[in-house]
Amino acid sequence: MSENHAPTLLAAQRLALDPRIAQAKELLTQAVRDHQKELNQVRPPRPDLTSGYAEKVAKFEGLRGGTLYFPYLSAGLGNGPYVELADGSVKLDMITGIGVHGMGHSNPEMIGVGIDAVLCDTVMQGNLQQNEPSVELTELLVKLATETGSDLQHCVMTTSGAMANENALKIAYQKNAPANRVFAFENCFCGRTIALSNMTDRPGYRVGLPVTTTVDYLPFFDHRDPSGSLKRTMDIFERQVARYPKQHANLWMELIAGEGGYYAGSREFFQTLAQRARELGIAVICDEVQTFSRTNRPFAFQYFELDSLVDIVTIGKITQVCATLFTSNYKPKPGLVSQTFTGNSASIMAGLKIVRGLVEGGHFTPAPESSKTMRLHDLFVSGIKAIEAKYPGSLNGPYGLGGMVGLTPFDGSAASAKELTMKLYEAGLMGFIAGDAPSRLRFLMPLLVTEPQHIHEACRILELVVAAMVASRQG
Ligand SMILES: Cc1ncc(COP(=O)(O)O)c(C=O)c1O
Structure with missing residues (x-):
């Protein structure tokens, strides 16, 4: 390879420029893209995988010596804010390991970085x-x-x-x-x-x-x-x-x-x-x-x-x-x-x-209204407020700031926050609790891959779950 590269390049630089690496990256990325395509909406667990999955989670909890907050084990593939779990379900991840996965799941650019890193x-x-x-x-x-x-x-x-x-x-x-x-x-x-x-x-x-x-x-x-x-x-x-x-x-x-x-x-x-x-x-x-x-x-x-x-x-x-x-x-x-x-x-x-x-990516701008992060916040909060208007007292403010979206569910008790968080999880939307007296629900969306349609989807699930909780509280 690389007779045309100047001999002054270091061996490591020549490795980085080796066309085989670009080809390998392209192949790997293409394979990921082909398989991640279908992970573009939430879906429930597969019945044939449910019991084996529950056993694996229980085994893991035993090994760790404590319970997991969510019975979450990723299958290892995702697509933006969507992630496939080992029980076959697909979740819309709006908590991202508490703010870690800024590029979501199985991001092709991150895969490129991973290859460079190995x-x-x-x-x-x-x-x-x-x-x-x-x-x-x-x-x-x-x-x-x-x-x-x-x-x-x-x-x-x-x-x-x-x-x-x-x-x-x-x-x-x-x-x-x-x-x-x-x-x-x-x-x-x-x-x-x-x-x-x-x-x-x-x-x-x-x-x-x-x-x-x-x-x-x-x-x-x-x-x-x-x-x-x-x-x-x-x-x-x-x-x-x-x-x-x-x-x-x-x-x-x-x-x-x-x-x-x-x-x-x-x-x-x-x-x-x-x-x-x-x-x-x-x-x-x-x-x-x-x-x-x-x-x-x-x-x-x-x-x-x-x-x-x-x-x-x-x-x-x-x-x-x-x-x-x-x-x-x-x-x-x-x-x-x-x-x-x-x-x-x-x-x-x-x-x-x-x-x-x-x-x-336009997240950091002098004026808050032109920042992508702040615009995502506004969209999320307008969706939450629309649900609150329909079901008063269900999703109370304040609603956080920027990429930290929060709300107080129902009476602000720890039980209500946990119930909403777990029901959202079952319905395919991942958020997490925060705070104490009142207990709150929070979202930390993957800032680099969240698009308006993901927020609409999150609010659709949120509304379904809130409606069911309101109905069960009334009944
Ligand atoms: C404000 C703040 N400080 C410190 C930490 C601790 O970070 P780590 O869990 O990476 O040790 C956290 C984690 O949630 C945090 O939110």
């Missing part, structure tokens, strides 16, 4: 040895983070949202030592390490764990009382600062409460709080593991115009590989932040593809 010299990349896509992804994330004025000049990748958050915490503690207290919002979810379970405002998630982190909780923004809510939060903040002077290492903010129930804060609320934290030398950290890419800006801190106020920001989920971004002022000392793995080659290359796809 041709990489190693499966895993780590802090000691990394490949060029790591530089490209880090550079792209820093470029996006700084384009509207933040000073987040640095970015380190890692394997989970929890590790990105641990790194953020460590960086803030080290810089602000010996301060050891943390401000966080009520109802926050931060991840599953011991420190983050301490911070997460769910007692059930830390049963039996030692207390390692002292957290002062602040009430989150209340959309029903914006100015009163800001005042209450600032009062508590000031009282705790006066009570424990110079003891707070960071202010931890999730700008759209994710696990907390899909509630957005306001610019004024976050800016006032972050400004005051900054004045006191308290690190302002935004946990964007769930919110990254869900508004008309890459980062939610940009949507809320906090560019000049953020010190450390974490991302994950849709980016496939997670990361902690920080300003030069918060550069950690050598030895604080490292890990064997930064991610596997496929995650890093897929992350690059997805973030570029979001940039090039």
